Amino acid sequence: MIELKDVSYSYGGGELFSQLSLQLAPCSFQFLTGPSGAGKTTLLKLCYGDLRATSGTVTLFGQDARGIDRDGVALARRRIGVVHQDCQFLDHLPLSENVALPLTVAGRQSEAAGNLPDLLNWVGLSAQAEQLPPQLSGGERQRAALARAVIMSPDVVLADEPTGNIDWEMSQRLLRLLIELNRMGKAVLVATHDLNLIRAAKAQVQSRVLRLRGGRLQVAGADL
Numbered sequence: 001m002i003e004l005k006d007v008s009y010s011y012g013g014g015e016l017f018s019q020l021s022l023q024l025a026p027c028s029f030q031f032l033t034g035p036s037g038a039g040k041t042t043l044l045k046l047c048y049g050d051l052r053a054t055s056g057t058v059t060l061f062g063q064d065a066r067g068i069d070r071d072g073v074a075l076a077r078r079r080i081g082v083v084h085q086d087c088q089f090l091d092h093l094p095l096s097e098n099v100a101l102p103l104t105v106a107g108r109q110s111e112a113a114g115n116l117p118d119l120l121n122w123v124g125l126s127a128q129a130e131q132l133p134p135q136l137s138g139g140e141r142q143r144a145a146l147a148r149a150v151i152m153s154p155d156v157v158l159a160d161e162p163t164g165n166i167d168w169e170m171s172q173r174l175l176r177l178l179i180e181l182n183r184m185g186k187a188v189l190v191a192t193h194d195l196n197l198i199r200a201a202k203a204q205v206q207s208r209v210l211r212l213r214g215g216r217l218q219v220a221g222a223d224l
């Protein structure tokens with residue numbers, strides 16, 4: 001569904017990475033790990049069309065990203081749910097409206113009535129539906145961000161350090177949700193430093209661990 005082939009990226013200085021290839025196929029579950037600053041977030045941004053590769057080919061759902069205009073990228077983005085590292089919300093809107101925002105922006109808010117209660121229940125936030133984002137805990141915010149990322153039923157879910165600021169129990173809960181999404185057929189890519197999370201996942205789901213370091217992407221061994 002998403003493919004990067006021989007991709008290089010530079011923010012203007014030296015190349016952050018080069019000749020990098022990655023495939024996000026249906027039903028795949030992959031982790032992306034590597035030292036801080038290696039380029040994990042940058043790689044995710046290339047996958048959802050937020051950045052354009054300096055060279056190489058990025059294919060989004062069969063289309064070369066270079067040939068897609070802004071509207072085309074917006075359409076492709078609807079098929080990609082992203083949980084951002086900092087999970088920002090509109091603080092003046094209740095959680096339910098924040099989660100439904102992608103539908104609202106797409107002019108499909110009528111669908112929220114059907115989907116939203118089930119989705120909030122799935123992430124365990126039904127009771128918090130009317131709370132404002134500043135009233136939520138870190139784990140609640142992460143689960144809300146995941147709900148918002150999947151409200152459009154994307155084919156691909158990208159999560160950037162989704163368990164960065166939450167305790168182990170909450171990380172496990174979030175992991176279970178990501179595994180459930182994967183079992184529904186979605187391609188899942190999770191950028192994380194959390195090796196314990198990766199180990200816990202490997203016991204539950206067939207997954208691949210990619211390590212980005214020194215501009216190279218390698219498949220990590222079973223030892224991890």
Ligand SMILES: Nc1ncnc2c1ncn2[C@@H]1O[C@H](COP(=O)(O)OP(=O)(O)OP(=O)(O)O)[C@@H](O)[C@H]1O
Nearest residue numbers: 011016034035036037038039040041042043085193
């Ligand atoms: N907009 C930008 N302009 C210039 N340099 C940037 C920009 N965004 C990121 N960088 C640099 O690119 C490098 C990779 O950043 P990136 O956020 O992709 O790394 P990361 O592996 O996700 O790091 P972390 O694990 O700390 O989140 C870093 O050196 C960062 O400072």
